Amino acid sequence: MTATVVITRPLAQAEPLAARVRALGRTVEILPLLEISALPDQAPLRAALADLTPYALIAFVSPNAIDAAFAYIAKWPQGLRAAVVGEGSRVALLAHGVPAEAIASPADPAHSDTEHLLQVLDIGALRGARVLIVRGESGRELMADSFRTAGAEVTLLPAYRRGVPQLDAQLAERLARLLDGQNDWLITSSEALRGLAQLAEQLDGPATVAKLQQQHLIVPHARIAETAAALGCHRVTQTASGDEGLLAALQSRP
Structure with missing residues (x-):
């Protein structure tokens, strides 16, 4: 029996990938391991985006950041100039x-x-310039640190909140069922994987937890591996980043 492909992205970003996996003839189950929610106080976000003209560059870390920001742009x-790390954000x-x-x-x-992304940006041209990074409440500091090292004035703007879902009865049933089998899990963030371990x-x-450690994880970055x-978890396939890498890994599965 062919393993189910478990897609763990937030719900809004999961379905486009699910459609492509189904086109490969695979059974798909969407199990979001991160929930995206609006910040309770929108005033700082609204104020920060009221005037973008002082900035030389605005970087968005995800489609969620873009959608939250454009409610006020x-x-x-x-x-x-805008900068993004993934094709979905572009x-x-x-x-x-x-x-x-x-x-x-x-x-x-x-x-x-x-x-x-940093390889294609003219980092040196940002010396003395103002850069805005729109992201979740927390995240990697590499982008901000790189811009600061180049001499830019960096502002971090939280635009949304990520969180692991609560383990209610419905989620418990789904998770137990999926971990009882041997499935292919598409894990696209370390935060989601840590959340999965917490839920297990x-x-x-x-x-x-031992059942989780026996699952096959397909991950698009060394950090997640x-x-x-x-x-x-040692049954891990690391792919090229992006959806194409994930799909290629699934196609190579027997």
Whole structure:
């Protein structure tokens, strides 16, 4: 029996990938391991986005950051540069009317991460300039640190909140069922993987954690593979970053 492909992205980003996995003839189950919610106080976000003209560059870490920000951006200023790490974010900016020529992203969509974004940006040109990074309440500091090292004045703007879902009866049933089998789990963030481990521990302690450690995880970045190893998960396939890498890994599965 072919393993089910478990997609663990937040719900809004899971379905496009699910459609492509189904097109491969695979059975899919969407199990969001991170919930995205609005910040309870929107005033700081609204105020920060009221005037974008002082900035030389605005970086968005995810489609969630873009959607949250554009609730308060009426029109993208002419000449303002945007930066994103993934193809999904680039498409989201285009949908909000940002010109393609204004968007910087990794040259190869198969390498959609901060490291490859920084390679295509003219970091030196940001010395003395103001840069805004729109992200969740927490996140990696690599982008901000790199801009600061280049001499930019960096502002971090929280735009949404991420959190592990509560283990209610419905989630407990789904998680127990999936961990009882041998499935292919698409894990696209270390935070989601740590959340999965927490949920497994809450479900039935070490016995369920041991089942998680026997699952096949498909991950698009070395950082996530390292998190998996730290959690005792050793059936890990690391792919190129981006959806194409995940799909290629699934196609190579027997």
